[in-house]
Amino acid sequence: MNATPVTTWYLEMRDPAWLRPARVPEPAPLILRAEHPLPMLNRFLYTAVGGHWYWRDRLNWSYARWLAWLDRPALQTWVLYVRGTPAGYVELEKQAGDDVEIAYFGLMREFFGQGLGGHLLSVGIERAWAMGARRVWVHTCTLDGPHALANYEARGMRRYHEETRIVHLPAQPEGPWPGWDRSDDV
Incomplete structure (x- = not known):
């Protein structure tokens, strides 16, 4: 395990008028709510x-823990599909005080580099406001994708807190499946 400094940024949107939607890619991808709580998904x-x-x-x-997390009215999962293939998602949680x-x-x-991330985030923020949010918030860090912070800010979210801490991490991420190797991403 490597000791790694990780910076976390907290961002918020306090008014739906702050949203600066990204352009809709062509052809427009499908974004659907996964209404049935399904831990495998x-x-x-x-x-x-x-x-x-x-x-x-x-x-x-465990399966039971995933199901307990998902099977609540406060939780919504929205899945982005490109030509029928899942390409990404946004998970929204309504919290006490009507924050989402x-x-x-x-x-x-x-699916990077196709304008999909900005569009999915725009739709996710719109869905968060539709859940009755008084504030939409998120945190991202230096371990997330390289464009995450810029995407949140481009959509109109504003930073309100920043912190740096030391985290102990393996030499490389776990990957999307057991035995994954960076060379698998060619």
């Missing part, structure tokens, strides 16, 4: 998107 999305970025918090969750957190957001690497 969310675990797949979590590892497929976050495996490259040290997303580790949920790797050891963008709990997880991202694209699979194969």
